[in-house]
Amino acid sequence: MSVDIDQRPIILTGDRTTGPLHLGHYAGSLKNRVALQHSHRQYLLLADCQALTDNASDPAKVRRNVLEVALDYLAVGIDPTETTICVQSGLPALAELTLLYLNFVTVARLERNPTIKDEIQVRGFGRDIPAGFLCYPAAQAADITGFKATVVPVGEDQAPLIEQTNEVVRRLNRQIGRDVLPEAQALIPSVGRLPGIDGRAKMSKSQGNAIPLSATPDEIRDAVRRMYTDPNHLRAADPGTVEGNVVFTYLDAFDEDRTTLEELKARYRRGGLGDVVVKRRLEEILQALLAPIRERRAALEKDPCHVLDLLRAGTMAAREKTQATLDDIRSGLGLFSFEQPENRLAS
Known part of the structure; x- marks a missing residue:
């Protein structure tokens, strides 16, 4: 035995x-x-x-x-x-x-x-x-x-x-x-x-609100652009809400530079920071995270x-x-x- x-x-x-x-x-x-x-x-x-x-x-x-x-x-x-x-x-x-x-x-x-x-x-x-x-x-x-x-x-x-x-x-x-x-x-x-990129409580591929690990650069870019933010944040100068804002939720999960992230949140809350800037930061982080995963997966798929x-x-x-x-x-x-x-x- x-x-x-x-x-x-x-x-x-x-x-x-x-x-x-x-x-x-x-x-x-x-x-x-x-x-x-x-x-x-x-x-x-x-x-x-x-x-x-x-x-x-x-x-x-x-x-x-x-x-x-x-x-x-x-x-x-x-x-x-x-x-x-x-x-x-x-x-x-x-x-x-x-x-x-x-x-x-x-x-x-x-x-x-x-x-x-x-x-x-x-x-x-x-x-x-x-x-x-x-x-x-x-x-x-x-x-x-x-x-x-x-x-x-x-x-x-x-x-x-x-x-x-x-x-x-x-x-x-x-x-x-x-x-x-x-x-x-x-x-x-x-x-x-x-949450899903549309702000729903659950991320699901069947609902079209998820970012798969094998997502291409274009798919990542498109998903981030479509992300739900603060519907009342119409202009960069307007004060914005971080809580419930999907972009900031994802940044909390994946942005390792906590100091810069907290500064972005403060600027967003008081006004003067547009959604485009925040989304651009998130896209850069996700592109860097998923690129090596996507490449390893493609190599494994060959065998x-x-x-x-x-x-x-x-x-x-x-x-x-x-x-x-x-x-x-x-x-x-x-x-x-x-x-x-x-x-x-x-x-």
């Missing part, structure tokens, strides 16, 4: 494979993942099964974006020798864990989860909620605990899912009589969710077989990890096992 000598804290994070990633993903999670992979044992999950919960009518879209999201991971600096990148549908233990966990959570509790309630309303499901979508908290609990992760980077809106995961963990541990699973801590990024080989290797390693967790839980619950059938049948 192999002994795991990597004692670093375990992180589990990932993305649904519904489309290429954008600046919101970078600010909210990808930048942190690149940094954390050196201090933590990081598993990065391409959540294609979860993507099907509201994309079952278009499975080809979900399959196609497995490679697209993987390319984005590698392009931003995720190192496959430091981070295990794996595909959810290639980890059968997670599906069995989800099924087990559904016996330890009620429908009422699933429906009360604030994250699920909000997403159901946004998608307009009404009572026609796909069962897979409603059971998303149990599936996420399976993902997190399957890797025995203790740290899960999420946005503030996802924190209730981590708490529900810990509820399942506590119930399982009480049932088994010992701590088989660790509880997880939500790691909330300092930068909140970036998709290499990327698929990385995913295959990562998924095989993750399969071993998650199967070991499932074996621990099955043994702790006293479920039937072909390895020791007489013990299971006699108990």
Whole structure:
């Protein structure tokens, strides 16, 4: 039996494979993942099964974006020798864990989860909620605990899912009589969710208000020009509002010269600074940020077989990890096992 000598804290994070990633993903999670992979044992999950919960009518879209999201991971600096990148549908233990966990959570509790309630309303499901979508908290609990992760980077809106995961963990541990699973801590990024360039609360490629990581220079320029600012700031001489101004929100996320940024905010508030000047500064910052990401991604696209080989290797390693967790839980619950059938049948 192999002994795991990597004692670093375990992180589990990932993305649904519904489309290429954008600046919101970078600010909210990808930048942190690149940094954390050196201090933590990081598993990065391409959540294609979860993507099907509201994309079952278009499975080809979900399959196609497995490679697209993987390319984005590698392009931003995720190192496959430091981070295990794996595909959810290639980890059968997670599906069995989800099924087990559904016996330890009620429908009422699933429906009360604030994250699920909000997403159901946004998608307009009404009572026609796909069962897979409603059971998303149990599936996420399976993902997190399957890797025995203790740290899960999420946005503030996802924190209730981590708490529900810990509820399942506590119930399982009480049932088994010992701590088989660790509880997880939500790691909330300092930068909140970036709004869309039109000022809407959520950046989404489907709404045309996102800047993809692979955006061309012209696409970046056009997106910044269309950004929502202060509608009452009609002339440069007019005092302007920084709060809720998308351009300044993006500058807060990406401008590393904090002193100059605060000076720009002060000038904008008192009047004398036009939107064009502020947008020009933001465009320069985004062009410099995205150019190397775009170039690395283009180079990786030329050899998709290499990327698929990385995913295959990562998924095989993750399969071993998650199967070991499932074996621990099955043994702790006293479920039937072909390895020791007489013990299971006699108990």
